[in-house]
Amino acid sequence: MSASHPASSNGSEPVGAAFILKKAFLSALVALGLFSLMIGVRTEAGQSGQLEYWTRFGDLASLVAAVFVGSIIVELLRLWLGPRGGLGSFVPPSVQSGLSIAGRYLAPALLIFTFLVPVIFYNQRYILDLGILVLTYVMLGWGLNVVVGLAGLLDLGYVAFYAVGAYSYGLLSTTFGLSFWICLPLAGILAAFWGVLLGFPVLRLRGDYLAIVTLAFGEIIRLVLINWQDVTGGPNGVSGIPRPTLFGIPLTPGEGGLAAMLGIPFSPTHRIVFLFYLILALALLTNWVTIRLRRLPIGRAWEALREDEVACRALGINITTTKLTAFATGAMFGGFAGAFFATRQGFISPESFTFQESALVLAIVVLGGMGSQLGVALAALAMIGGFELFRSLEVYRMLVFGLAMVLIMIWRPRGIVGHRAPTVFLEKSKSISSDLVKEGHG
Amino acid sequence: MSASLLAIRNLRASYGKIEALKGVDLEIKSGEIVALIGANGAGKSTLMMSIFGRPRASSGHIVYDGHDITQVPTHQIARLKIAQSPEGRRIFPRMSVAENLQMGADAGDTTEAERAGTLERVFALFPRLKERIDQRGGTLSGGEQQMLAIGRALMSRPRLLLLDEPSLGLAPLIARQIFDAIRTLNRQDGLTVLIVEQNANHALKLAHRGYVLVNGLVTLSGTGAELLQRPEIRAAYLEGGRH
Numbered sequence: 001m002s003a004s005h006p007a008s009s010n011g012s013e014p015v016g017a018a019f020i021l022k023k024a025f026l027s028a029l030v031a032l033g034l035f036s037l038m039i040g041v042r043t044e045a046g047q048s049g050q051l052e053y054w055t056r057f058g059d060l061a062s063l064v065a066a067v068f069v070g071s072i073i074v075e076l077l078r079l080w081l082g083p084r085g086g087l088g089s090f091v092p093p094s095v096q097s098g099l100s101i102a103g104r105y106l107a108p109a110l111l112i113f114t115f116l117v118p119v120i121f122y123n124q125r126y127i128l129d130l131g132i133l134v135l136t137y138v139m140l141g142w143g144l145n146v147v148v149g150l151a152g153l154l155d156l157g158y159v160a161f162y163a164v165g166a167y168s169y170g171l172l173s174t175t176f177g178l179s180f181w182i183c184l185p186l187a188g189i190l191a192a193f194w195g196v197l198l199g200f201p202v203l204r205l206r207g208d209y210l211a212i213v214t215l216a217f218g219e220i221i222r223l224v225l226i227n228w229q230d231v232t233g234g235p236n237g238v239s240g241i242p243r244p245t246l247f248g249i250p251l252t253p254g255e256g257g258l259a260a261m262l263g264i265p266f267s268p269t270h271r272i273v274f275l276f277y278l279i280l281a282l283a284l285l286t287n288w289v290t291i292r293l294r295r296l297p298i299g300r301a302w303e304a305l306r307e308d309e310v311a312c313r314a315l316g317i318n319i320t321t322t323k324l325t326a327f328a329t330g331a332m333f334g335g336f337a338g339a340f341f342a343t344r345q346g347f348i349s350p351e352s353f354t355f356q357e358s359a360l361v362l363a364i365v366v367l368g369g370m371g372s373q374l375g376v377a378l379a380a381l382a383m384i385g386g387f388e389l390f391r392s393l394e395v396y397r398m399l400v401f402g403l404a405m406v407l408i409m410i411w412r413p414r415g416i417v418g419h420r421a422p423t424v425f426l427e428k429s430k431s432i433s434s435d436l437v438k439e440g441h442g
Numbered sequence: 443m444s445a446s447l448l449a450i451r452n453l454r455a456s457y458g459k460i461e462a463l464k465g466v467d468l469e470i471k472s473g474e475i476v477a478l479i480g481a482n483g484a485g486k487s488t489l490m491m492s493i494f495g496r497p498r499a500s501s502g503h504i505v506y507d508g509h510d511i512t513q514v515p516t517h518q519i520a521r522l523k524i525a526q527s528p529e530g531r532r533i534f535p536r537m538s539v540a541e542n543l544q545m546g547a548d549a550g551d552t553t554e555a556e557r558a559g560t561l562e563r564v565f566a567l568f569p570r571l572k573e574r575i576d577q578r579g580g581t582l583s584g585g586e587q588q589m590l591a592i593g594r595a596l597m598s599r600p601r602l603l604l605l606d607e608p609s610l611g612l613a614p615l616i617a618r619q620i621f622d623a624i625r626t627l628n629r630q631d632g633l634t635v636l637i638v639e640q641n642a643n644h645a646l647k648l649a650h651r652g653y654v655l656v657n658g659l660v661t662l663s664g665t666g667a668e669l670l671q672r673p674e675i676r677a678a679y680l681e682g683g684r685h
Contacts, residue, residue, distance in 0.1 A: 316516075425576070
């Protein structure tokens with residue numbers, strides 16, 4: 001919480017009306033400079049293409065006034081809320097300990113609720129669809145978490161593996177008639193293969209440099225999908241992708257369908273419920289594998305790699321294989337999610353695999369708290385669910401969304417769940433609060 | 443103190459065009475503590491790192507226990523029972539003390555029983571680590587972090603321990619504790635140690651033998667006591683500024 005301290009308004013410097021007014025005036029001046037051209041002058045192309053412009057000084061004045069008043073309000077709030085600032089200091093210790101107890105039961109409660117969603121909302125198709133969407137992003141988040149959260153390799157092209165998985169299933173099933181359950185592992189293997197392929201050239205890169213290369217990699221995959229028309233169908237995508245079957249039993253109204261076999265009337269909801277549990281199972285598989293791996297030497301090596309590469313080398317860790325397995329594992333889960341996406345949609349095209357998807361998944365991981373499984377799930381719920389929640393607000397949706405992200409990053413700079421549970425113990429388990437460690441120390 | 447455990451012959455290594463080591467010869471016998479002293483930029487850390495192949499020697503040989511390891515990949519060198527506590531400690535800040543120690547054991551081929559035994563030994567040497575076992579590495583004090591770095595290196599049950607500036611940035615009292623622990627390890631466990639230090643006085647008192655490195659070349663070598671008596675050593679490293 002220490003990072004959010006307003007440095008100027010507390011401590012030795014007295015905060016008076018003059019100071020607040022001066023600050024507000026300066027803010028207003030900056031706003032005037034910024035908005036005078038953006039808001040003050042409106043330009044448009046006229047009927048014959050000539051430049052038309054007119055001034056909007058009224059709008060400009062009200063905006064600058066709003067900044068002026070807003071700045072005063074912010075300063076007054078800081079004054080009233082005391083010098084310590086931050087959310088943590090308002091909450092009394094008793095409530096905080098209560099929250100931590102609630103936090104312990106949050107994950108199991110959330111899991112049980114998720115299992116019951118299709119039962120509770122059986123007749124609400126919209127909620128089921130939304131649930132499937134959220135779970136898809138939970139799975140993608142958990143997959144990317146291996147690469148970004150554990151191994152500390154900033155990957156901006158994760159959507160590439162999602163696309164590889166989706167196209168693997170789409171093409172294998174439409175061309176060779178392979179079933180979903182055969183294609184699912186194949187999609188994972190192919191995505192992992194591409195993960196290794198991306199991994200090799202970027203072995204020596206870290207941080208910003210790695211981010212740029214992975215970003216380019218994601219775009220390359222998308223451009224190949226658009227331009228390799230003979231195989232991928234180009235911008236038209238792949239359509240008529242078979243729906244998944246319950247181990248060979250189709251979920252159709254016909255003779256051999258599941259409903260007929262069970263002797264119950266057919267309902268299209270059956271398939272939605274099936275898809276819901278399918279993605280839930282896939283997501284839980286991702287989670288389980290990640291948790292298991294974290295307790296094995298390879299998982300520990302990933303985390304150590306995130307902390308200090310030189311120390312890893314000195315301890316005899318093979319950096320090459322460690323990085324490549326991280327890329328491959330993350331990519332594999334992306335591939336599974338991609339195959340699921342293809343079977344759910346029945347249609348895929350390069351449009352579904354833009355950079356925006358990569359950014360969204362990365363935002364989920366960072367917002368959730370890098371490396372935290374529960375945090376990623378909560379962030380996916382908040383981001384995808386929140387997106388839907390504000391759908392009625394149309395144009396303001398992105399605004400609210402951006403604001404919410406800024407606020408979360410100010411109050412919880414390590415993400416929603418900043419704790420990191422250790423995996424090696426002498427006696428009993430204890431997790432260390434993020435508040436004990438300085439910001440920026442991992 | 444008989445057979446040579448590590449022998450470095452005419453070693454050259456460079457960073458790009460800058461040659462940091464210009465033909466170094468150095469020998470460490472089994473059971474010895476050898477100190478490597480020298481000014482900033484003399485190539486002390488480079489020499490230590492080049493034993494691990496980073497930077498890779500451009501010419502010359504590094505022979506460990508009768509095997510030429512000059513071209514062995516870095517991660518395999520650690521498996522030959524050579525451990526390193528790198529300069530600046532480099533512990534894993536977000537991982538707990540227990541996890542940091544486990545990282546040291548992961549690379550070596552140690553059994554569970556051996557691991558538990560080594561852990562007990564590390565705790566006996568540095569009781570502070572046991573007290574802080576579930577704490578994050580980043581929350582430890584500088585001295586505790588140095589103890590952790592050495593403890594982590596010991597977890598692979600090395601025969602040869604390379605220590606790069608273990609007293610760097612530590613209070614004199616804490617530095618003394620670290621040096622005492624190194625002496626104990628050498629006497630009781632028979633561990634062979636190569637220690638790189640700027641604190642020449644401490645290092646030479648601790649070491650059986652010492653080497654002085656100047657601009658990538660060994661200019662002096664001898665027993666610790668001998669070197670401590672040499673006027674040029676006293677002038678350059680011990681009473682600097684007063685002469």
